[in-house]
Amino acid sequence: MKEKINRSFCIAPMMGYTTPYARKLYRILSKRSFLFSEMIASKSLIHSKSKDLIIENDEHNPVALQVGGSNLEDLKKCSKIAYQYNYDEINLNVGCPSKAVQKGSFGACLMKDKVLVKECLEAMQNEKIEVSLKCRIGLGKELNYSFFEEFIDEVIKSGINIIYIHARNAILSGISPAQNRSIPRLDYDFVRKIKFRYPNIFFVLNGGIDSLEKAKHLLYEFDGVMLGRLIQSNPFLLKRVDNFIYNENILSEVNEDIIYNYFDYIAPKIQYESIFRLLSPLLNIFFGIPDSKKFKSEIHTHMKKQELSKIKRIFIDFVSQNRLLLN
Numbered sequence: 001m002k003e004k005i006n007r008s009f010c011i012a013p014m015m016g017y018t019t020p021y022a023r024k025l026y027r028i029l030s031k032r033s034f035l036f037s038e039m040i041a042s043k044s045l046i047h048s049k050s051k052d053l054i055i056e057n058d059e060h061n062p063v064a065l066q067v068g069g070s071n072l073e074d075l076k077k078c079s080k081i082a083y084q085y086n087y088d089e090i091n092l093n094v095g096c097p098s099k100a101v102q103k104g105s106f107g108a109c110l111m112k113d114k115v116l117v118k119e120c121l122e123a124m125q126n127e128k129i130e131v132s133l134k135c136r137i138g139l140g141k142e143l144n145y146s147f148f149e150e151f152i153d154e155v156i157k158s159g160i161n162i163i164y165i166h167a168r169n170a171i172l173s174g175i176s177p178a179q180n181r182s183i184p185r186l187d188y189d190f191v192r193k194i195k196f197r198y199p200n201i202f203f204v205l206n207g208g209i210d211s212l213e214k215a216k217h218l219l220y221e222f223d224g225v226m227l228g229r230l231i232q233s234n235p236f237l238l239k240r241v242d243n244f245i246y247n248e249n250i251l252s253e254v255n256e257d258i259i260y261n262y263f264d265y266i267a268p269k270i271q272y273e274s275i276f277r278l279l280s281p282l283l284n285i286f287f288g289i290p291d292s293k294k295f296k297s298e299i300h301t302h303m304k305k306q307e308l309s310k311i312k313r314i315f316i317d318f319v320s321q322n323r324l325l326l327n
């Protein structure tokens with residue numbers, strides 16, 4: 001029996017960012033947010049020797065594992081792996097426009113083949129894990145609601161109930177994936193209309209949500225919201241989410257315990273993981289805090305020498321000296 005999970009506030013999958021370490025920090029700051037892994041190609045998930053490192057799930061639940069792929073047998077295996085690693089959900093990426101991903105026949109280019117996407121989602125189904133999709137609203141420069149509707153009509157025949165929609169078209173050539181996160185324009189109406197057509201499917205709106213206030217406002221209308229770059233640049237905003245979005249009676253603050261907790265998690269991993277990957281989520285603590293240059297440059301010096309305990313001390317000092325500004 002699948003447990004009922006709340007997906008009102010989701011943190012978008014982001015390659016290079018939503019690592020197990022970032023998820024640890026996100027989970028320390030918010031118990032309720034729904035988390036995602038980075039996208040992992042199905043073949044890497046099945047064959048990579050460093051799989052444990054990439055998809056480790058240290059009780060970060062509720063959390064989804066995102067995969068990219070279109071080989072049905074591989075995707076079936078990925079679902080089993082996601083379950084073994086205690087993920088709550090496996091999500092198929094049909095939104096990434098990068099050339100590399102297109103070469104591997106996955107990501108946004110799959111929107112051209114809605115029957116294949118349906119088959120992928122069917123292959124991923126088993127009774128133990130929720131299966132979901134993340135897609136765009138179309139392909140190319142022109143917006144075309146009928147194309148989007150026909151795509152959704154087909155893919156939901158797979159039986160999935162949860163769809164995350166980055167509400168802008170994917171452009172498969174001529175611009176970079178980063179540019180394709182701001183052009184072409186967003187159109188939330190596509191998500192409104194498809195929800196009206198399928199009231200029983202859970203649609204999560206993604207794209208351009210740049211404040212918690214906006215997220216909360218959108219939740220009056222949409223089933224869920226998904227935020228990417230806002231959390232990437234300032235993860236410490238998450239300390240407000242349980243109270244502000246989920247109405248939990250919790251007033252969190254940024255304090256030294258967060259640093260201790262985070263370092264307890266990353267310290268044993270320094271033997272096999274890059275110090276930058278381990279620390280990069282926490283480095284965003286300096287976001288918007290004046291005069292933090294000194295702390296940052298000290299940390300970078302110690303990073304070169306892999307001196308984790310000295311770095312921890314600097315973060316602790318920073319937090320105790322800037323508590324008012326951080327909260």
Ligand SMILES: Cc1cc2nc3c(=O)[nH]c(=O)nc-3n(C[C@H](O)[C@H](O)[C@H](O)COP(=O)(O)O)c2cc1C
Nearest residue numbers: 012013014015038039093166207208209227228229
């Ligand atoms: C650095 C970066 C990496 C991303 N990697 C992924 C990914 O692995 N899978 C995915 O579905 N989307 C990925 N995205 C897209 C985001 O999940 C999200 O759809 C997009 O950033 C729009 O949301 P936002 O406006 O809140 O940032 C990435 C975005 C960024 C900024």
